[in-house]
Amino acid sequence: MSDTVSDTTAEADFVVVSNRLPVDRSPDDEGWRRSPGGLVAALEPVLQSTGGAWVGWPGQSDLDLEPFAFDGMELVPVALSAQDVELFYEGFSNDTIWPLYHDVISPPTYHREWWDAYVRVNERFARAAASVAASGATIWVHDYQLQLVPRLLRELRPDVVIGYFHHIPFPAYGIYSQLPWRRQVLEGLLGSDVIGFQRAADAGNFATAVRRQLGYETKAGAIRVPTADGARTAVARAYPISIDAAVYDELARRPDVQARAREIRAELGDPAVVLFGVDRLDYTKGIGHRLKAYGELLTEQRLDKTEVTLVQVASPSRERVTAYMQLRDEIELAVGRINGDHDTVGHSAIRYLHHAYPREEMVALYLAADVMLVTALRDGMNLVAKEYVASRVDGRGVLVLSEFAGAADELTQAIRVNPHDIEGLKDAIMTAVEMPVAEQRRRMRALRRRVRDHDVAGWSRTFLADLETARR
Ligand code: GDG
Numbered sequence: 310m311s312d313t314v315s316d317t318t319a320e321a322d323f324v325v326v327s328n329r330l331p332v333d334r335s336p337d338d339e340g341w342r343r344s345p346g347g348l349v350a351a352l353e354p355v356l357q358s359t360g361g362a363w364v365g366w367p368g369q370s371d372l373d374l375e376p377f378a379f380d381g382m383e384l385v386p387v388a389l390s391a392q393d394v395e396l397f398y399e400g401f402s403n404d405t406i407w408p409l410y411h412d413v414i415s416p417p418t419y420h421r422e423w424w425d426a427y428v429r430v431n432e433r434f435a436r437a438a439a440s441v442a443a444s445g446a447t448i449w450v451h452d453y454q455l456q457l458v459p460r461l462l463r464e465l466r467p468d469v470v471i472g473y474f475h476h477i478p479f480p481a482y483g484i485y486s487q488l489p490w491r492r493q494v495l496e497g498l499l500g501s502d503v504i505g506f507q508r509a510a511d512a513g514n515f516a517t518a519v520r521r522q523l524g525y526e527t528k529a530g531a532i533r534v535p536t537a538d539g540a541r542t543a544v545a546r547a548y549p550i551s552i553d554a555a556v557y558d559e560l561a562r563r564p565d566v567q568a569r570a571r572e573i574r575a576e577l578g579d580p581a582v583v584l585f586g587v588d589r590l591d592y593t594k595g596i597g598h599r600l601k602a603y604g605e606l607l608t609e610q611r612l613d614k615t616e617v618t619l620v621q622v623a624s625p626s627r628e629r630v631t632a633y634m635q636l637r638d639e640i641e642l643a644v645g646r647i648n649g650d651h652d653t654v655g656h657s658a659i660r661y662l663h664h665a666y667p668r669e670e671m672v673a674l675y676l677a678a679d680v681m682l683v684t685a686l687r688d689g690m691n692l693v694a695k696e697y698v699a700s701r702v703d704g705r706g707v708l709v710l711s712e713f714a715g716a717a718d719e720l721t722q723a724i725r726v727n728p729h730d731i732e733g734l735k736d737a738i739m740t741a742v743e744m745p746v747a748e749q750r751r752r753m754r755a756l757r758r759r760v761r762d763h764d765v766a767g768w769s770r771t772f773l774a775d776l777e778t779a780r781r
Pocket of ligand 1: 550588622665666667671690691692693694696
């Protein structure tokens with residue numbers, strides 16, 4: 310990676326780089342479908358108006374494709390071999406960085422072979438981005454799989470402006486410093502002009518790591534990065550991500566979605582109380598703690614088992630990583646025990662669903678749920694919490710929210726919990742179940758205002774405005 314990529318083929322003034330392209334192969338394998346998600350929704354208008362490009366992996370190993378146009382964007386596929394997927398993606402990204410950055414809830418694995426693959430694949434992404442960026446382009450790199458890309462890009466293309474957004478937590482120094490390649494990762498990120506985090510605490514942890522490891526001066530989020538001819542400034546600060554709130558609001562007002570919400574309650578046997586959890590099946594989400602608290606409330610008869618149902622959607626995730634296989638076994642064992650103890654022939658304590666659902670169905674579930682349980686042990690933001698709020702067009706419903714999710718900084722009218730404190734979690738669930746309607750409405754009004762006024766479009770506008778300032 311020593312040669313500078315020539316920009317003779319370059320064309321895009323705005324380039325997004327993320328592990329995955331924003332499209333999935335359609336089931337019949339005949340072309341592409343847009344993958345759902347707020348990031349695409351937020352960035353698509355910018356990409357379309359600037360003739361921008363998106364660089365990423367198409368999601369299948371050994372698929373080597375030429376760039377192609379899709380919905381007014383140029384998509385630039387980066388090929389990953391089956392071995393890259395195993396070492397770079399499942400290995401270093403999801404079994405080293407992910408557990409380390411989520412406060413070692415699960416022990417991180419350190420393999421030099423995984424690191425080598427991470428470097429190699431990051432170089433490939435950087436080269437792909439460098440080759441499509443126009444002179445002076447803005448390049449926005451996303452997330453923990455690509456932490457080395459900013460610096461590699463700066464070496465290849467000193468003319469471009471580089472932003473990086475970190476979707477997951479950045480851990481405290483005592484934890485971060487376990488990483489055998491801690492300096493290289495910090496230097497990789499510092500190739501950016503602006504480094505965005507979910508919470509102010511994450512940005513603070515990053516600045517501390519930079520000071521302690523590299524000895525660079527940091528002042529209120531401005532980091533002085535030494536260069537060959539002096540120094541440049543990199544900015545590290547919080548840009549809490551959000552959702553396209555209007556889309557959830559609209560879906561939740563649709564008569565068919567509301568009818569489906571009523572139908573869901575009927576299918577559950579019209580219980581007095583529906584509790585709801587939806588997460589990727591991930592050990593960071595605190596699903597086990599949630600089940601423990603709920604099971605004890607049933608056993609102690611604080612909740613009436615004939616009157617309450619917990620719907621838990623656990624969407625399949627990272628199924629080839631051992632820690633996730635073990636988690637699935639643990640969760641399914643816990644669900645089986647609780648249901649075995651408390652079910653009747655006609656009623657289930659937990660409706661456990663190991664599937665992914667279409668967005669309409671998710672919104673119907675949000676509308677059907679009296680209480681939403683977000684009990685993450687560590688979570689960059691947690692968009693589910695915001696989606697629940699945006700869907701409650703009826704002003705009802707209660708959000709129980711972990712203080713370890715980034716969303717807790719903003720959603721202050723939720724019932725805040727420490728999920729490690731099982732007694733506290735049980736009390737919070739009871740407070741939510743028993744909350745008078747007037748109080749539900751008062752809290753929900755404030756929550757909805759927050760999510761409406763801070764949506765994902767605002768998030769990307771703010772970040773990109775700071776990148777423009779960095780350019781000047
Ligand atoms: C990472 C960070 C940060 C889930 N199951 C289904 C489904 N989902 C959707 C949810 C939500 C998204 O997936 C999950 O987002 P989260 O934010 O809750 O969590 P992560 O996947 O861990 O995301 C996180 C985020 O990045 C953004 O920066 O907030 O902290 O870990 O949108 O609705 N969607 C559908 N069916 C499902 O079954 N349609």
